[in-house]
Amino acid sequence: MKDDMFNQKGFLINEQTSSANSSSIVEPQTTSKIKEKLGIGRDFFQATMESVHEGVIVTDLNGIIHYSNPAAHKLLNTQQKDCTHQAIDEVLILKTNESLPIELVNINKETLEAKQQVAFIEHEDGNKSTIEWSRTFITNKNAERLGLVFTINDITTAYHLTNQLKHQASHDSLTGLLNRGEFSRRLSNCLSATQEANIRHSLIFIDLDQFKIVNDTCGHQGGDQLLRQLSSILSPLVRGRDTLARLGGDEFAILLEACPKEAALKVANDVLSTIQKFRFTCDHKTFDIGASMGIAHFSSGLQSESDPLTVADAACYKAKEEGRNCIIEMDISNVQQQPGIPQHQMQWLNKLNTALDTDQFILYQQRIAPTNPGSNQSLHYEVLLRIKDNERLISPGAFLPPAERYGLIHRIDHWVIKNTLAWLSEHPDVLAKTKLCSINLSGLSLSDEDLSHYVTRYLKQYAIDCKKICFEITESSAIQNLSLAFEFIHNMHELGCSFSLDDFGTGMSSFSYLKQLPVNHLKIDGSFIRHIESDPIDLAMTRSINEIGHVMGMSTIAEFVENEEIFQLLRQLGVDYAQGYHIAKPAPLDELLDHLT
Numbered sequence: 001m002k003d004d005m006f007n008q009k010g011f012l013i014n015e016q017t018s019s020a021n022s023s024s025i026v027e028p029q030t031t032s033k034i035k036e037k038l039g040i041g042r043d044f045f046q047a048t049m050e051s052v053h054e055g056v057i058v059t060d061l062n063g064i065i066h067y068s069n070p071a072a073h074k075l076l077n078t079q080q081k082d083c084t085h086q087a088i089d090e091v092l093i094l095k096t097n098e099s100l101p102i103e104l105v106n107i108n109k110e111t112l113e114a115k116q117q118v119a120f121i122e123h124e125d126g127n128k129s130t131i132e133w134s135r136t137f138i139t140n141k142n143a144e145r146l147g148l149v150f151t152i153n154d155i156t157t158a159y160h161l162t163n164q165l166k167h168q169a170s171h172d173s174l175t176g177l178l179n180r181g182e183f184s185r186r187l188s189n190c191l192s193a194t195q196e197a198n199i200r201h202s203l204i205f206i207d208l209d210q211f212k213i214v215n216d217t218c219g220h221q222g223g224d225q226l227l228r229q230l231s232s233i234l235s236p237l238v239r240g241r242d243t244l245a246r247l248g249g250d251e252f253a254i255l256l257e258a259c260p261k262e263a264a265l266k267v268a269n270d271v272l273s274t275i276q277k278f279r280f281t282c283d284h285k286t287f288d289i290g291a292s293m294g295i296a297h298f299s300s301g302l303q304s305e306s307d308p309l310t311v312a313d314a315a316c317y318k319a320k321e322e323g324r325n326c327i328i329e330m331d332i333s334n335v336q337q338q339p340g341i342p343q344h345q346m347q348w349l350n351k352l353n354t355a356l357d358t359d360q361f362i363l364y365q366q367r368i369a370p371t372n373p374g375s376n377q378s379l380h381y382e383v384l385l386r387i388k389d390n391e392r393l394i395s396p397g398a399f400l401p402p403a404e405r406y407g408l409i410h411r412i413d414h415w416v417i418k419n420t421l422a423w424l425s426e427h428p429d430v431l432a433k434t435k436l437c438s439i440n441l442s443g444l445s446l447s448d449e450d451l452s453h454y455v456t457r458y459l460k461q462y463a464i465d466c467k468k469i470c471f472e473i474t475e476s477s478a479i480q481n482l483s484l485a486f487e488f489i490h491n492m493h494e495l496g497c498s499f500s501l502d503d504f505g506t507g508m509s510s511f512s513y514l515k516q517l518p519v520n521h522l523k524i525d526g527s528f529i530r531h532i533e534s535d536p537i538d539l540a541m542t543r544s545i546n547e548i549g550h551v552m553g554m555s556t557i558a559e560f561v562e563n564e565e566i567f568q569l570l571r572q573l574g575v576d577y578a579q580g581y582h583i584a585k586p587a588p589l590d591e592l593l594d595h596l597t
Contacts (some may be wrong), residue, residue: 055152058138061145063088063105075129075154086152094119094131104135105148118159127193130159136465172246172449174224174483175231179449180410183245187308190257200265200299205312206271209324211250216284217312220482220516226289233278237270247407248447248484249500253309261297261329268293268327281496292319298332307332310349310406317405319480326337348402355387356411362386362393363419365592367584368438368557369572376413379595380434382472382579383420384586385412402446413445418458423589425462430592438500440468443477447484452491466496470521474502478517489518500557506546515552522549524562524575533565545574 014560049056055072059065068083068091076083076091083091094102102119120591121129132155138147170182178186190201208230215223231246240246243255253269258266272293280287294315294443296308315328354360364384387394403409420439424431445451459466471492478485500521524545528538542558549556558570561580572577 012471038508050393053153055150057083057092058090058151059088059150060147063148065091066147072152075131075152092152093121094133094152097121101253106152110302118155118204128156129154130156143522145504169450175246176228177235177252178243178245180245180247181448181450183201183243183247183255184309186243187255190255191308192393199258200260200297201308202256202259202261203296203298203308203312204256204264204268204271204276205294205296205316206252206254206307207292207316208275209292209320210249210287211289214280214282214287215482217285217287220486222282224483225282225286228279230278230289233274237267237274242267247446252334253312261331263293264297265327265329268295272325272327282439290325292316292324293327294319295327296332297329313405313407314539325581338562339592343542348399349406351387351389352399352403352406353414356408356415360388360581361412361415361419362388362466363416363423363589365589366584366586368436368577368578368579368596371567371575371578379430379433379592380436380577380594381434382438383416383440383589400442402441409442409444409445410448413440413442414454416440417455419460420589421464424464424468429596431464431468433596434468435471436498436597437468438472440472440502441477443474443490446473446477446488449484452488455492456495459497466492467498470498470500472500472502472523473519475504485517493518502561520554521557523557523559525541526580528561529558529560529566529570529580533569539569542570542575543573 021455049067049069052069053071053489055075056067056069057065057072058067065083065086065088073079075082080093088104092104093106095100097120099120099122115420116134119131120132121131122133132153133151134148137145138149139145170178175188182289187203193199200532211223211226214226227246227250231252234252235244238254238538239256241257242259243254243257245255247253254267256267259267272291274288277290294312294317296312296315298308298311310336311332317328319326319328358415362385364386365381366384367383368380370380385396388397400409400412403412417439420437424434424437435452442453459469473485492499498520499518500523501517501519502523506523522545524542528541530538530543532538546556555576557577557579558575561567561570561578561582563582566580567578567582
C-alpha cells in the first residue's frame with residue numbers, strides 16, 4: 001500500500017492523523033501482518049493494483065480512504081491526492097436506479113457480502129455511469145477487522161447493451177409493443193399467481209378486419225405504418241398494469257389482470273370504438289379499419305397459458321363469423337357449454353396438444369423430380385406431416401387449420417424444423433445425396449421475431465449444410481407481415497438457405513408481390529395444373545407464371561402432377577420440376593433410405 005497509510009512504526013494511521021501529528025492510532029497492527037492477510041508484498045501489491053482494470057479503494061473502518069488505484073481515479077475523474085484521507089461517501093457517490101443514495105460504510109453489520117451490485121454515478125453534465133461494485137472487510141488472521149476494500153467497474157456500455165437486447169427480445173420491432181413471447185411469459189406468470197388466489201382476469205384477442213386491403217393497396221410499407229399508428233392509439237386505453245402486445249401479423253392481445261368481466265368488456269368496447277373511429281390515410285387514400293374481438297374470462301385452475309389465449313382466439317373467430325366489427329365473450333370455466341367453440345374444435349385442441357406433448361407427429365416426404373431427364377438424380381423432396389391417431393393417419397389438411405386458429409402452429413413448425421434437421425443429421429448418407437429439403441412454414445411463424453434464432457440454433461446444432469435446406473412459404477403468409485418475412489428471408493439467405501413461394505398465382509396481387517419477395521423457387525399452384533391439358537386458361541396461366549419466374553431468376557415447380565400427359569406438357573413449357581402422385585406419393589421420411597442406391 002501507499003507509504004502514507006502507515007506511520008514510522010508501521011501502525012495504521014487514524015483518519016484524524018495529519019503530517020504534523022501522527023500520535024493518534026487505530027488498532028496497532030504491523031505492516032507485516034497486513035501483508036500476511038493480503039498474501040503479497042507491498043511492492044507487488046502496488047504494481048498489481050496499478051495494472052488492474054477494476055477500480056480499487058481501501059478505507060479504514062470509518063470509511064476514510066487510504067489507498068485508491070489509477071483505475072478508480074479514471075472512473076471517478078479525480079486524482080490520488082484528491083482521494084486520500086477523504087471520506088469515501090464524498091468521493092464515491094453511488095445511487096440506486098431511483099437516484100437514492102447508497103450507504104457505503106456500515107460497520108454495524110456482522111458481515112458484508114462481497115457480491116457484485118449495480119449502482120449509478122450521476123455526473124455534473126446530467127449523464128449517468130453504470131457501476132458494478134462490491135465491498136468487503138479487510139481482516140487479519142485472527143479475523144479482526146482492519147478496514148474496507150471497495151471494487152468498482154464501469155459497465156455502462158455492457159449495461160445499456162444488455163437492456164437493449166432484453167428490450168429487443170421482449171418487444172415487437174415494428175410497433176414497439178410487447179411481442180408474443182413476452183405476452184406468453186406474463187400470461188404464464190399471471191396463471192401461476194392465480195393458483196394461490198381466486199382472482200378473475202380477462203384476455204382480449206384483437207384481429208383487424210381490413211388489414212389485407214391496406215396491404216394490397218399500399219404495399220407492406222403502408223401496412224406497417226397502419227400497425228404503428230394503431231399501436232400508438234391503443235396503448236393509452238389500457239391500465240398501467242395491463243399488457244398490450246402484438247402477437248404477429250394484424251393480431252393483438254390485451255391481458256387484463258385482476259379485472260372483473262364488466263371492466264374488461266368496457267376496455268374492449270373502448271378499443272373497438274377507437275379502432276372504428278380511426279381513419280388510415282396512405283397515398284391519398286383513406287381506409288376505414290374494423291376489428292373482430294374475443295374476450296376470455298378466467299381465474300384459477302388452468303393448465304397452461306394456451307387456454308385463455310386459445311379461447312379468446314376462438315371467440316374472436318366467432319366474432320368474424322357473426323359479421324365482424326363486434327365482440328364475443330367466453331368464460332373458460334364453462335367453455336364446453338358455450339356455442340362459441342364447437343365440441344369438435346375443442347377435441348382438436350386437446351388432440352394437437354397431446355400430439356405435441358407425446359411426439360405423435362410423423363414426418364413424411366414427397367419427392368420432387370426434374371422434368372429434364374438428363375438432370376442430376378440427387379434427392380429433392382418436401383417434408384410433410386401426419387398425426388398418428390391409433391391405427392390411422394391424420395393429414396395436415398385436417399389439423400393445420402385448427403392449429404393456426406388456436407395458436408399451436410408455432411409449436412408445430414418448431415417441432416418439424418427440429419426433428420427434420422435431427423433426422424438428416426442421423427442419416428448422413430441421405431443428407432449427402434440431398435439436393436434440396438423443403439420445410440413448410442406458416443404465416444404465424446413468419447411473424448415470430450425469434451424464428452431466425454431458433455432455426456439458426458438447430459442448423460448449427462445438427463451441423464446441416466444450409467444450402468440443402470429450403471423453406472416453403474405461401475404467398476398469403478408472406479404478405480401478412482412483409483417486413484418480418486423480409487427479415488427472416490434475409491437472415492436465412494445469409495446462412496445459405498433458399499426459399500420457395502408455394503401456391504403461387506392464387507392471390508389478387510401475386511405478380512406485384514413477386515417482385516418484392518426475394519425467393520429462389522416458384523411453386524405453381526395445383527389449381528392451374530390439374531386440368532392444364534384441357535383448359536386453355538390454366539395452360540396460359542402456367543406458361544405466364546413459368547416465364548415470369550425464369551425472367552426473375554427463379555426455378556419453377558408444378559404441383560399436383562397426376563399423370564404422364566401433364567408431365568410431358570410441363571416439360572414442353574419449360575417448367576423445371578414436377579411434384580405430385582405421378583412422381584411419387586407422400587411416404588414416411590425413412591423411405592428416403594431406399595433411394596440411396
